[in-house]
Amino acid sequence: MSLHLKSAAELGRGIRAGEYSSEEVARHFLDRIDQGNDRLNAFVTVTAERALEDARRADAAIKAGEGGALTGVPLAHKDIFCTSKILTTCGSKMLSNFVSPYDATVVERLAAAGTVLLGKTNMDEFAMGSSNETSFYGPVRNPWDENRVPGGSSGGSAAAVAARLAPVATGTDTGGSIRQPAALTGLTGVKPTYGRVSRYGMIAFASSLDQGGVLAQSAEDAALLLEAIAGFDPRDSTSVDAPVPAYATQLDRPVKGLKVGIIREFFGEGLDPATGDAVQAALEVYRSLGAELVELSLPALPLSVPTYYVVAPAECSSNLSRFDGVRFGYRCEDPKDLLDLYTRSRGEGFGAEVKRRIMTGTYVLSAGYYDAYYLKAQKVRNLINADFKRAFTEVDVLLGPTCPTPAFGIGAKVDDPITMYLNDIYTIGANLAGLPALSAPCGLVDGLPVGLQVIGPHFAESRVLAVAHAYQRETDWHRRIPPAWA
Amino acid sequence: MTLTRRDVENIALLARLRITDEELPGYVGSLSRILEFVEQLSSAETGEVEPMAHPLEDQVQRLRPDEPTETDHRELYQRNAPAVEAGLYIVPKVIE
Amino acid sequence: MTIEWEVVIGLEIHAQLATRSKIFSASPTAFGAAPNVQANLVDLGYPGVLPVLNGEAVRMAARFGLAVGGKVARRSVFARKNYFYPDLPKGYQISQYELPVVEDGTVDIVLDDGLRKTIGITRAHLEEDAGKSLHEGLGAHTGIDLNRAGTPLLEIVSEPDMRSAREAIAYMKKIHTLVRYLEICDGNMQEGSFRCDANVSVRHKGKHEYGTRCEIKNLNSFRYVEKAINYEVTRQVDILEGGGSIVQETRLFDPDRNETRSMRSKEEANDYRYFPDPDLLPLVLEDGWIERVRASLPELPDEKAGRFVGEFGLSEYDAGVLTASRETAAYYEGVVGALGGEHKLVANWIMGDLSGFLNRDGLEIGQSRIDAERLSGLLRRIVDDTISGKIAKEVLEAMWESGLGADEIIDAKGLRQITDSGAIERVVAEVMESNPRQLADFRSGKDKLFGFFVGQVMKATGGKANPAQVNELLKRLLPGG
Structure with missing residues (x-):
């Protein structure tokens, strides 16, 4: 079997068993990137030399009898994670010249686990987008249909893994930015509980919603990677000081007797019927495995999109103020005074969607509007959170669709921000409440993948992964590869 | 909420963003639509509800020991700076 | 008919907390380093970095709160104050807004007529300092040094309780004494460790509502505070008596010209858009923690002065002078302790001759060339009649110049008193x-x-x-x- 058809876990085992070296694996994926990236635009930076160095080091470690499950396994980082000595662009002209002097905690931990860095993946600018069309580096194409979007904002990571240019990749999820692209490209994408994965070195979009995670081929791979990146980090005040379970060893927990909540609000108007059918079929698989399906209602949930589009822009408007052309990043030519330096560096350095969100956020925080918009949204956020809390007193997990439709065409929604925003209608709730959530592939509609979303209570990553894994033992949707990339 | 050009110009100034005359109408339209969209929040009954600033309500701020462990990396950190002189970040003259 | 004007003053004092590292980063806070060598990734606001709160800064704020009889908040929240300025790297300052760490304190000041007055402290909150802009020698440019960025500040906001520049000075000095007693601020005004903004307005005497106020920024000496307030009062009264009205604005004191002037740069559309900082969690202080801080408080100046009057029989005035700084009080108590009493004699010598030498040479009492032990050696010779008070003055001078002890000088110069x-x-x-x-x-x-x-x-x-x-x-x- 060709190396790129193997999962990250399989590659790790093969390298440790001496079936192939990490360097061979790295070269194989670098070749695939070389041949395929022009078509997909999944990578902003390919770190070929670094990959080979990492791989040789991993091989030496294996030889010395060291190393673990991920030693020698190649991966790609979303270009939102700071990587020392390597360009970190966040998909923006603003950071098109930015070489981070430090590594993000996620990057540091995966390097310490012996992984091999293939490169940095394309993304919506500053993670603001659901289609990867807002990147300064151009749109990413969906390997299932290159005229369609891969979703966003972790679209580069999704396309890279879906096309097997990398066996696994990191992502970040503020309103669905891991789960939605995972759904649209047939991957398993996990966003852990807020505070599980350190945000240190992850360029902030909306600090109270951002969470790092993984785009993988299966729940098993996702568990392996999540285990490596999760855990307390004293450099992030919002990082939770709690032990990290060995996710990969807890995947086989049975779903028999599990109470599965079906959120009524997720199956209403706006859900593409074929997508709904695929999700219903998946629910039947759970029923056949002995899970108890309970329908319930989260009445405040329909307000999650408007809530998000107040909270996230508010935080982003402040988070992005540091990009001012003074200490790093893009600076305009010949500023005539300080105001000119600021307004032109920022006006020229940020793209249209980022500017739109900064202005939305500036507006909702400004004097006279704070109460009506920002404070109101924070209160509604609490209502949504209370809905989830109540739900988890009745059920163990919540299941539903990840997205209302399969991947849409490039350019189809760029003209109307609201239509684009509504793509995240099912994913945003988990961010507002800080819940662990995952998307797993559960079917194809006209040759395009559809995602099943699993949402758990705080810190129940193990359960969420096990629920997905149980499904993946019964089905093979997660093994489907875009025909052009097999 | 329908914004005027003047509103958007004011927001852009507050956010220190140069918006060109050609771009302005587009932002007036899209920002107005976004604000209109989020106004459905006003329909929610939130009488006594506390605002939620953070997803993990029980977590509290951790305190760091007062140890100055950082050392000088000015040269490395200033490699990204557009303009530096004598160790200072340089900007156009600031008039107070 | 002449109108009698009443002056209304409130002060916002910024005290740099004497922590070793910054409030949200582990950079050192030492003064006087080369530009930007003490600015780390967090201080520079690099993409992806996050603040982590220095516990010592919190402890210091709590010390202050307890010392002024204020409420130390069980729960307080850090907020972002958003504005663009090159010395503010993130484009926002982390501060506290709706829920500060300290509220509702008071301090007493003594007025010129000897009467006491209580000044309210509305709140004290933790925040980070900004960097510095340097304009000299850079032509058409300004240089930014971010060494100071992230230094912890306690902003102490008074009620508008002061009615003259003298009262404002007395209040500011009182806070200055207090923060040094508490060892939370070095009080060095030249280095900017202790500075204030003054809110000044005037109104007709007897009126209840306040006049329109102006905020005078960045006053870093007691003398400037006095001059700036007096200038500002005259300016406002002149405008009002000329039929004009006061514009609420931020003004800067120019010590070279002895006047305040409008800071137009601060006036353009300021809307700080405060909101809770999502990178920091609520600061929660347990009762037990607060009680431990309370138990660690030193004897405070007012208590100490009260004891000097009650137990030692000093006058209020002498007690006030001797407790004005923790060092002076320690010196005084050191001499008294060594002598086993003689409270008034010791007070006179410290406030008289010794302080004359200190003033002449521009020294603080902590730098005195005659330490408490040595001074007690001299005074002992007065008490036991070895020398007269007059001779003692001569000996003190010789001690100051030579660094020798009293007995060595008395013997060498043969100054022993004749009692035969x-x-x-x-x-x-x-x-x-x-x-x-x-x-x-x-x-x-x-x-x-x-x-x-x-x-x-x-x-x-x-x-x-x-x-x-x-x-x-x-x-x-x-x-x-």
């Missing part, structure tokens, strides 16, 4: 003999000449004769037989 009454009597006899005319005059009723004879005896003994004995002998012998 036989010896003194011989000198008295000699003096009477060599001044027959004065003796005759005295005996014929010129009582004033008594002092002349005292002087002659002291002169003849080089000042060493015990003055009490001299007096007694002269009283007995001068009137004659």
